[in-house]
Amino acid sequence: MGLKDLIQLKPKEPILKVSEDGFSEESRKRTYHEAGYRDSSRNMGNAQTLSVCLDAIYAKFENEEKELRHKQEELKKPYTQEQHSKESEIKGFQVAVDNAYESIKLKEDKNQEINDTIKELKFEITDLPQNPDVYGIPAKKGASAKFWIGLVVLAPITVYLFTFYASVVYSAMEKQFTYSDQRWYVPDAIVKASEDGFQALATVVFAPFIFIGLGYLIHMFYQKRKLSSYIKLVCVVLVTLAFDVLLAFFVEKKLWELNVVDENAKFGFAEAMQSQEFWLIIFLGFIAYLIWGFIFDFVMEEHKEKDKIKNAIRKRNEQIDIHREQIHDNRAKIDELKSLIMDLKEKISNAKGRIGELQRIIDGTIIPTKEYKLYASEYLQGWLTFINEKLTVSRSENDRIIAECLEINKLHLDTVGVREDYQNTVFTKTL
Template sequence: MIAQIEEFFNPKTADAPQDENVEIKQPVSEEGEEVRKRTYHEAGFRDGSRNSGSPLALSICLNAIYARFQNEEKELIEKQQLAKEPYITEQKSKETEIKTLVISKESKEQQIAKVETDIRVVKDNIEELKFEINDLPRNPEKYHISASKGASGKFWIGLIILMPLSLYLFTFYISTSYSAFFKPFDANSTIIMNVLDSKAFEKAWHDGSLEGAFVTFIPFVFLGLGYLIHMFGEVKSTGNYIKIGLLLLTTFIFDAILAYQIEEKIYELTKTLDTPEFNIPIAFGKIQFWGIIFAGFVVYLIWGVVFDFIMKEHREKDKIKHEQLRRKKDIQIHQDRIADIETQKAKLIEELNKFKTDSIAAQERVKTLQGIIDAVIIPTKEYVLYASEYMKGWITFVSEKLHISMHEKIVLQTECIDCYNENLKSVGASEDSQNAVYVTNL
């Protein structure tokens, strides 16, 4: 206890870390400070004598001393302004920061609004493209597409007609080519049976692979000629018309050769010693010669016309499908663009939220700083200095003037020191702090 009392009379420089830290450079002379210290010391001695050194009375007196110190500091206008200067500067900086954040926030909000408008525009474009995809087959001219409505129905009707015609041509040319080049004719068979053999395909492959391949692939020659005629007809020009004419002539000559070969075999079956040799004039005079030609060539022409019609209708369908596919690709591009814009929007919202958070934090800081500026800043280092002088006066009275035993004096002094430390704690002072201030409202 004695060591504690001795330590009190030789105190360390102390302050209390509180709401804010600031170093106060008070414009007070050393002489004025000594006078003020002496005043507090005398007040402590006087109050101690009046209250016989009572710890309870000391606690009340210390509260009064703190209130007195507050009033004194409040009256030191220049000193308070000097102490509050850093807070005022920081407050101005925060207010400028808030204005900047408000401008940035408004800018981000405008950017987000623009992005949302862009998203709505792109979504409207997608809906418009979807409508056009559905409307294209019904109203192609509305979209400046030269495709006739109902092309799909004409296409399927033509395809239905083309398929049996193709089967007919396959059957006819397989049979006639086998009869013309490989089949031995029978005098006991009818002309129709000799010309058209229902088992021509099987017999040709039975005779040999060469014969089978020939009769199998010869229909494709005629179909290929028909395809070439269609392709040349795609581009209207004199050269192409000449080519088409030559292809038709070639097809006719091919059919005529088949008919001539068959008719010659039939003629040989009925030939006598007085019968002249078979020749072209004789062939032209035979009705079955022209029947074979027209059964092949005329049907071939019909097949070519139907095929050309189907291809044109398919081209009409392709125009619409092409436009639909193009719009579907545009939709995918728009959807990818929306994803990119959404990512951009999310980034802008994140930045906006940061601006809002920073703005709220800055506003709270401004309020805190304003509270400090409106309050009285109490330099705890100085309060400890003057309060300790007050206590020295109090303890001096107890030590020198109070007539009690030494043990009672030591106990009383210890209790008084405890009251003093409690007071420092209650007002925010601590012996471990340095250059701290305590903010309080009067």
């Protein structure tokens, strides 16, 4: 046997040249089938060797896919589009974040302005009673002090008017004078009237309010500052004077009738005017009535001045409440914007993470597993063809080897990511 017979050169394997235009599926399938047959013949169909050969076939398929640049670009196109979409999303999210930060700053600045306004309003509330004219309020300084002084003076005069007229009305209408009791002023007139019955009590109790009401009319007519009001005011004063004159007349008549000697004598206004008690009753009632009416008018005017300041303070307090509600609303919106910013940043982070994943896919090689399964099956068929046609073993041994080869092929497909339910899914392997 010659040297050429002893040393056999390894036959050249057909090299599958891959161009940008690719190659036909049939020729590629045939090449894998032939490679499976050839590798099986070299290894006598050994199932354990099949596992190594399949790994080599996968590496070969991967290299072929790398050279198919146009095909890789098509396979990567959805990922590239998704990457561009994510980048656009990030830009949109970033614009939204910037707008949210700007809105937060505007609302914080607005809250600062509102707080400054609240401080000014609080200062005005403190300063307004002392300097109302500074704030355009036509109110007198010290109106509150005058009001309280007038009210203190008015209270005892009111009590005096009530007790005086209650006493005079009781003496003029209910009391029976006697020689031992000729006093027209009765301090306990209400108690004595209650002993005479409900009608007497009601008359004595409510009659003083007639004079108090007439005094209130002095204020009502005097404040209008019109000629007609002044005429009405004079009429009210004259009516009150007439009322006082009548009460004094009836009281004095009762006293005259008690002390008269001549039964034919008559008592008239001429006789009443000659009595000191007549004039005393008029002046004690009528003058007190006028004083009460004018003091009441003064108190109401001062109260009006006080109300101007009080209303101005109330309006400022209402403005402070409104401003505080605005601050509360702005703070709530700021919290919402901060929460929105956190959500947007999380979305930006997730989008960047997805862009990184997509970039790794784009930088790597996309392996179309559906196609690889087709060519791996061709390779396995070539391998099994040699076993069935050329391997001389028993039928049972042949079946065992084939079953073992099928199991190894299944494990290989599982290892490289080929699944029955993921036939259209692509997997990546970084360069």
